[in-house]
Amino acid sequence: MLNKSYLKEVFQSSMLKDVMQPNIMFVQCHLLSGEVFILYCVTIISKNYSNIIETLNFKRATHYNGPYTVLQSVRQFQQPIQAQKAGLDGKQVGKETLPPPFTVSILSDGPRSQRSLSSLRSLSDCGNNMASSFSRILSSKRNVGILSLVGAGSLTVGLLLNREQHVSAGAPVRRVYPASAEYPDLRKHNNCMASHLTPAVYAKLCDKATPNGYTLDQAIQTGVDNPGHPFIKTVGMVAGDEESYEVFADIFDPVIVERHNGYDPRTMKHPTDLDASKIRSGQFDEKYVLSSRVRTGRSIRGLSLPPACTRAERREVERVVVNALGGLQGDLSGKYYSLTDMSEKDQQQLIDDHFLFDKPVSPLLTCAGMARDWPDARGIWHNNEKTFLVWINEEDHTRVISMEKGGNMKRVFERFCRGLQEVERLIQEKGWEFMWNENLGYILTCPSNLGTGLRAGVHINLPRLSKDARFAKILDNLRLQKRGTGGVDTAAVGSTFDISNLDRLGQSEVHLVQTLIDGVNFLIECEKRLEKGQDIKIPAPISQFK
Amino acid sequence: MNTRLDATMPFGNTHNKLKMNYTAEQEYPDLSQHNNHMAKVLTPEMYANLRDKETPSGFTVDDVIQTGVDNPGHPFIMTVGCVAGDEETYEVFKELLDPVIEDRHGGYKPSDKHKTDLNAENLQGGDDLDPNYVLSSRVRTGRSIRGFCLPPHCSRGERRAIENLSIEGLSSLDGDLKGKYYALKNMTEEEQQQLIDDHFLFDKPVSPLLLASGMARDWPDGRGIWHNDNKTFLVWVNEEDHLRVISMQKGGNMREVFNRFCTGLTKIEGLFKEKGHEFMWNEHLGYVLTCPSNLGTGLRAGVHVKLPNVSKNEKFGEILKKLRLQKRGTGGVDTAAVGGVFDISNADRLGFSEVELVQMVVDGVNLLIEMEKRLEGGQSIDDLMPEQK
Numbered sequence: 001m002l003n004k005s006y007l008k009e010v011f012q013s014s015m016l017k018d019v020m021q022p023n024i025m026f027v028q029c030h031l032l033s034g035e036v037f038i039l040y041c042v043t044i045i046s047k048n049y050s051n052i053i054e055t056l057n058f059k060r061a062t063h064y065n066g067p068y069t070v071l072q073s074v075r076q077f078q079q080p081i082q083a084q085k086a087g088l089d090g091k092q093v094g095k096e097t098l099p100p101p102f103t104v105s106i107l108s109d110g111p112r113s114q115r116s117l118s119s120l121r122s123l124s125d126c127g128n129n130m131a132s133s134f135s136r137i138l139s140s141k142r143n144v145g146i147l148s149l150v151g152a153g154s155l156t157v158g159l160l161l162n163r164e165q166h167v168s169a170g171a172p173v174r175r176v177y178p179a180s181a182e183y184p185d186l187r188k189h190n191n192c193m194a195s196h197l198t199p200a201v202y203a204k205l206c207d208k209a210t211p212n213g214y215t216l217d218q219a220i221q222t223g224v225d226n227p228g229h230p231f232i233k234t235v236g237m238v239a240g241d242e243e244s245y246e247v248f249a250d251i252f253d254p255v256i257v258e259r260h261n262g263y264d265p266r267t268m269k270h271p272t273d274l275d276a277s278k279i280r281s282g283q284f285d286e287k288y289v290l291s292s293r294v295r296t297g298r299s300i301r302g303l304s305l306p307p308a309c310t311r312a313e314r315r316e317v318e319r320v321v322v323n324a325l326g327g328l329q330g331d332l333s334g335k336y337y338s339l340t341d342m343s344e345k346d347q348q349q350l351i352d353d354h355f356l357f358d359k360p361v362s363p364l365l366t367c368a369g370m371a372r373d374w375p376d377a378r379g380i381w382h383n384n385e386k387t388f389l390v391w392i393n394e395e396d397h398t399r400v401i402s403m404e405k406g407g408n409m410k411r412v413f414e415r416f417c418r419g420l421q422e423v424e425r426l427i428q429e430k431g432w433e434f435m436w437n438e439n440l441g442y443i444l445t446c447p448s449n450l451g452t453g454l455r456a457g458v459h460i461n462l463p464r465l466s467k468d469a470r471f472a473k474i475l476d477n478l479r480l481q482k483r484g485t486g487g488v489d490t491a492a493v494g495s496t497f498d499i500s501n502l503d504r505l506g507q508s509e510v511h512l513v514q515t516l517i518d519g520v521n522f523l524i525e526c527e528k529r530l531e532k533g534q535d536i537k538i539p540a541p542i543s544q545f546k
Numbered sequence: 547m548n549t550r551l552d553a554t555m556p557f558g559n560t561h562n563k564l565k566m567n568y569t570a571e572q573e574y575p576d577l578s579q580h581n582n583h584m585a586k587v588l589t590p591e592m593y594a595n596l597r598d599k600e601t602p603s604g605f606t607v608d609d610v611i612q613t614g615v616d617n618p619g620h621p622f623i624m625t626v627g628c629v630a631g632d633e634e635t636y637e638v639f640k641e642l643l644d645p646v647i648e649d650r651h652g653g654y655k656p657s658d659k660h661k662t663d664l665n666a667e668n669l670q671g672g673d674d675l676d677p678n679y680v681l682s683s684r685v686r687t688g689r690s691i692r693g694f695c696l697p698p699h700c701s702r703g704e705r706r707a708i709e710n711l712s713i714e715g716l717s718s719l720d721g722d723l724k725g726k727y728y729a730l731k732n733m734t735e736e737e738q739q740q741l742i743d744d745h746f747l748f749d750k751p752v753s754p755l756l757l758a759s760g761m762a763r764d765w766p767d768g769r770g771i772w773h774n775d776n777k778t779f780l781v782w783v784n785e786e787d788h789l790r791v792i793s794m795q796k797g798g799n800m801r802e803v804f805n806r807f808c809t810g811l812t813k814i815e816g817l818f819k820e821k822g823h824e825f826m827w828n829e830h831l832g833y834v835l836t837c838p839s840n841l842g843t844g845l846r847a848g849v850h851v852k853l854p855n856v857s858k859n860e861k862f863g864e865i866l867k868k869l870r871l872q873k874r875g876t877g878g879v880d881t882a883a884v885g886g887v888f889d890i891s892n893a894d895r896l897g898f899s900e901v902e903l904v905q906m907v908v909d910g911v912n913l914l915i916e917m918e919k920r921l922e923g924g925q926s927i928d929d930l931m932p933e934q935k
Contacts, residue, residue: 177703184702185731185767212564217701224764304564310608311575312568340576366757373615376576 179203182217184224191236192447193223196254210247214240214308219248222307222368235259235448238368240308242301242435242443256440256447256505261544263451263506268545270441270451273508274417282410282517288524289407289458290496294416294513296453297396297444299435300427305445306370306395314377317397324426325381325390332419334383339375355380357394370395370445387412388419396444396453409520413456413513441505451505456516459485463495464530465523470538474526477541478519479503499523506545515542562598562606570594573608575615583646583838584614584627592641601638603695605631609760610639616758626650626839629759631699633692633826633834647831647838651896660832660842663899664812666805672908675798679915680849681887684794685807685904687844688787688835690826691818696836697761697786705768705784712783715817716772723810725774727783730766744777748785761786761836778803779810787835787844789814800911804847804904832896842896847904849911850876854886855921856914861931865917869910870894870935890914906935 183202186194197220205216223236235255239245245252249266257264284292299305300320303313322336337346350356359374360366381390391399400423402416424434435443441451465471475482483498499520501512526536565573574593577585588611596607614627628646630636636643644656675683690696691711694704713727728737741747750765751757773780782790791814793807815825826834832842856862857873866873872893875884890911892903910932917927 177701177707181703181706182701184764188731213562221763224767225762310565310568310573312565312572315572367763371616372612372758373575376615 179206182206184220186224188227189223189236190228191223191226191234192255192258193220193236193251194228195258197251201250205248205250208247210241210243212241212243212304212308214244214304216248216251218308218369219244220251222364225367226364234364235446237447238307238370238445239305239443239447241304242299244305245440245443252447256450259448260451260505261503263545265439268506269438270505271508271511272436272441272452273510274421275510276410276414276417278510279410279413279514279517281521282408282413282513284407284409284458284460284517284520285524286407288462288527289460289520291403291405291459292407292409292412293401293403293458294409294413294454294456295399295401296416296420296455296509297399297442297449298420298423298453299397299443299445301433301435303397305397306393307368307445311373311376314373314393318377318379318392320427320430320432321390321392321398321423322379322381323430324423327426328383328419328422331385331415332383332388332422334381334388336379336381338377338379340378350380353382353386355382355386355389357391360395365395368445388415390423395446396449407458409456409458409513409517413509417509449504451503452507452509452512453504454509454512455500455504456513457483457498457500458516458520459496460499460520460523461496462523462527465527465536466495466497468526468530468536470536473538474523474536475499475519477539478522479515479542479544480519480523503544562600562604562608565608566598570597573597575611577615579618580614580627581619582614582617582625582627583649584611584642585618586649587645588642596639596641599638601632601634603632603634603699605635605638605695605699607639607642609699610635610642613755613759617755620755625755626837628838629698629761629836630696630834630838632695633690635696636831636834636838643838647841647896650839651842652894654897656830658897659829660896661899662827662832662843663901664808665901666801666808668901669801669804669904669908671801671912672804672904673799673801675800675849675908675911676915677798679852679918680798680911681852682794682796682850683798683800683803684792684849685800685803685845685847686790686792687807687811687846687900688833688840689789689791689811689814689844690834690836691788692824692826694788696788697784698759698836702764702767705764708788709768709770709783711818711821711823712772712781712789713770714821715814716781718817719774719810719813722776722806723774723779723813725772725779727770727772729770731769741771744773746771746773746777746780748782751786756786759836779806781814786837787840798849800847800849800904800908808900840895842894843898843900843903844895845900845903846891846895847907848874848889848891849907850887851890851911851914852887853890853914853918856918856927857886857888859917859921859927865914865932866890866893866910868932868934869913870906871910 179202180199183199184197186197202216209215218240220237222238223234226234226236228234228236237251237255239252245265253265263270300317303309303317303320306314309317318338325334325336328334337350342350347356357380360371365371378393379391381392382388387402387404389401389403391401400416400420402412402419404412427433437443442453444450444453462471465474479502480499481502483500484493485496485498499516501516503512503515507515522539529536570593571590574590575588577588593607600606609631610628613629614625617625617627619625626646628643630643640656648654648656691708694700694708697705700708709729716725716727719725728741733741738747748771751762756762769782769784771780771782778793778795780792780794782792791807791811793803793810795803818824828834833844835841835844856865859865870893871890874889874891876887876889890907892907894903894906898906913930913932917930920927920930
């Protein structure tokens with residue numbers, strides 16, 4: 001029977017004695033009965049005391065739906081924690097109030113316990129014995145080893161937080177030079193990172209690392225190496241894992257605010273909505289619209305992102321995703337083409353279909369480390385009808401694309417949502433999930449793709465409108481963006497444009513696609529009016545955040 | 547607070563602790579398409595033995611091999627596929643680097659000793675390579691400052707410290723070696739154009755061999771070029787190595803070039819020692835540099851020479867091999883020759899002294915020119931064929 005005194009024994013017998021800082025530990029316990037408990041244990045050690053002072057509490061999780069539910073339950077501990085101080089003789093001498101625990105990283109049993117294990121291991125203040133006993137438990141296959149150790153239930157890993165307002169559970173970073181000697185020279189730089197990385201922010205963050213060991217210098221390397229373009233402001237930093245956005249929030253947050261036109265992740269919530277039935281008028285006039293496409297990205301929680309992942313992690317991403325995609329059926333059923341063992345014939349076909357992606361050459365990507373070990377564990381999956389496509393381990397764990405010729409955006413989006421939700425269901429069956437949180441939405445490598453990560457667009461012919469002086473302003477007010485049909489770095493050829501949504505974060509998928517649809521319909525109306533010699537009006541600017 | 551030695555380093559591009567969560571087999575790179583020295587040597591067992599090790603500054607085996615994993619091969623040369631992040635890399639990862647070194651440096655064994663000889667007096671001749679054929683002569687090497695991490699691994703702070711030390715040391719040079727430092731990031735337009743015209747300016751590396759190892763991070767911070775007023779002695783700071791030292795001039799007086807090279811190097815070493823710094827050197831590997839191919843002397847002595855006839859001879863490759871020489875295009879290692887003009891230099895770096903290597907170039911080029919003259923006159927060169935050196 002799992003009770004407080006038993007757990008107290010477990011904690012005391014572990015090496016929490018060696019912990020030198022106030023800590024809050026969350027442990028998720030899975031009982032044979034299927035119940036899940038979240039325990040948190042506060043330990044305060046100070047050099048003046050030789051005892052461990054603990055306050056043990058636990059809370060029953062509402063129902064187990066993977067680690068995401070655990071996170072939500074844990075977040076409910078928003079009140080300050082009362083902890084007791086004991087003197088050398090063990091008698092209580094006072095109380096101390098610790099601030100409420102900050103958000104924790106996800107941890108659970110199953111495949112991701114490997115990552116939680118690294119959190120334990122990387123903690124310099126956590127006793128070696130605790131980490132090693134957990135490692136013995138977890139390196140054996142899941143529950144069997146655990147049960148044999150504790151008898152009544154399975155005890156999985158924990159995560160130590162320290163008292164500061166960051167998840168800085170990684171080991172302290174050893175520096176030989178002070179922050180001022182390491183601060184990058186950003187005088188010639190014009191990217192979002194350079195605009196916000198002051199020496200003070202750098203000094204505050206340069207000693208920190210995520211639980212996986214990802215550091216600030218790694219996150220900003222691409223922005224240091226690529227000063228930017230005078231006309232286009234690049235982001236200049238990437239995340240190496242989900243925790244990067246927390247540990248380095250002092251730089252990520254202002255970058256996100258700037259890049260996403262005022263969306264503040266510290267105070268705002270991002271809505272997710274993949275219900276394609278809500279879309280209205282999603283069929284475009286095919287006299288103008290040549291093709292329709294929606295793309296986004298998804299990351300697998302518990303595995304590092306492309307800038308930081310090890311070869312084994314990348315292969316694991318490939319395995320998990322390809323496995324899930326193998327379960328797709330009907331119009332979504334398809335096939336995977338690994339880049340490492342692609343036949344000449346397959347390669348040519350994929351090139352002809354415009355599906356094949358190359359090793360990145362853009363220094364924005366290569367300097368971030370995303371192209372390491374190419375083409376190991378990279379590949380392309382598509383359905384037999386060639387209308388649903390997934391890239392694996394390119395710039396993100398996955399990029400998901402739904403597309404077809406013509407103007408049926410509603411169908412494209414419907415397939416998009418259906419495919420995404422199916423894939424999500426299939427990975428959840430195996431105990432995995434996507435990286436997501438309520439402030440940042442879907443977590444991807446580049447901060448510019450947070451939220452929905454969604455770009456919905458059309459290739460459209462607008463011979464008259466595109467020559468009108470008001471074109472740019474109209475697009476701006478409709479919150480649309482134009483590109484050449486070769487992609488982000490190309491110019492338009494003739495009068496065919498790629499028109500897509502400008503925003504990514506702060507509005508839901510449905511909202512963004514509806515905005516795109518309404519906008520494109522408006523553009524088509526303008527083009528028709530100009531054809532008839534009628535005048536057009538610039539629409540009122542639509543509001544950005546609902 | 548307990549600061550463990552195996553704390554993550556801020557400037558590495560891999561983090562070892564995370565990898566240990568996976569088995570060696572899961573992490574072992576796919577080298578099936580690869581043809582470089584590293585790929586030939588790194589077995590799964592060796593990888594498993596080495597992967598939990600780190601040098602004191604935190605360099606790991608994955609850091610060593612990243613460039614070799616990312617670059618399966620090169621069209622003209624067999625690449626090494628590994629780099630060192632610090633002096634200790636060669637010790638900690640001996641199991642991998644000793645066989646790579648042996649393979650690359652013609653059978654050089656872990657027990658062999660390398661001889662250093664920078665006494666230019668010991669060179670025989672070399673002052674009169676025929677200027678009708680030899681357009682220019684050049685000797686280059688590299689030096690690393692002990693106690694600092696190498697370019698693949700150094701932080702910005704370290705790189706800047708290396709730059710400062712170099713500027714300090716070089717500013718004390720006088721006589722015909724007196725010169726000036728041009729930091730890449732502060733260069734004016736005029737200075738930049740002048741350095742380009744002099745063929746001194748080095749660019750941010752574009753070769754994926756270098757980029758994949760992390761040497762180009764933070765470009766151009768901490769990088770620069772120093773040269774003497776006569777423009778015959780040049781030092782690159784923080785390009786592929788801490789220092790690359792180059793002596794060069796037009797024409798065929800290799801002796802003078804080598805003389806200045808030795809004098810300059812010895813002076814620079816003395817200036818660094820005055821400030822309490824020495825170069826990375828040991829009696830087995832000689833001078834320690836970033837790429838294992840540059841160990842020993844790190845010396846490449848070469849000429850740009852016109853050999854339109856000899857180069858078309860079917861035995862050209864064999865001749866060069868026997869003379870222990872190597873050909874390149876005049877644009878450097880990644881180029882092909884244009885118009886019959888070749889860059890001919892010593893193929894070896896380790897196991898021979900500086901004097902010995904320059905001697906090979908002098909003697910070898912003299913022979914090639916003789917052959918060229920014979921072929922020009924329609925005569926045979928069979929009696930000139932050399933023995934294997």
